[in-house]
Amino acid sequence: FRSPSGRLERTQPVLRMKLPQRLEGKYADTLSRNAKLRTTPFDVHETMVHMLLGRMENPSSASETPPSVGSSLLGELPGGRKSCLGTKLIPEEYCSLEAKIRDGGSSAGGPGGGGQGCRPAMGPPPSVESFF
Known part of the structure; x- marks a missing residue:
């Protein structure tokens, strides 16, 4: 992690998730759009809660946490997530x-x-x- 690219990789780790087949097709467009935005560990948590609790119809109600804490990656992420500074959780x-x-x-x-x-x-x- 001593090189500039190593330090950048440390602050922006890659996340790969394999969704169940029944979800891949249903959320393909949303996941494709969200892949271009900044995400946080809070979003990953909300996504896991979303999938584990089976609340697939309304991603924003996946858990009892306020929306500012995280957003499920299976739902639309806020538009300000295109930049690091626009993502208030970073x-x-x-x-x-x-x-x-x-x-x-x-x-x-x-x-x-x-x-x-x-x-x-x-x-x-x-x-x-x-x-x-």
Whole structure:
């Protein structure tokens, strides 16, 4: 994760989900549109709750949590999700981190200053032992 692309990958991990066949066709268009938008772990949680509780008719009522916490990926995501800063569930330091990495990591501004790019915005990655 020391390279600029590695740091970007750490802040924007890839998510792949295999839906049951009965859902793939029904939600194909929505999933295709949502694939171009920013998502958060809260959205993944809402999607799992949505599928596990079987509330397929109205994705927005998939759980009792307020809509600002997360949105099911099987429903339309808010339009502001096209940019990092437009997604209020992503902390701002990760958005500035993305901008620094895309600009080559040479920015002296931000939390760390001194041309250190994005290092101060992130702690060390979790180790395997931290899950036990």
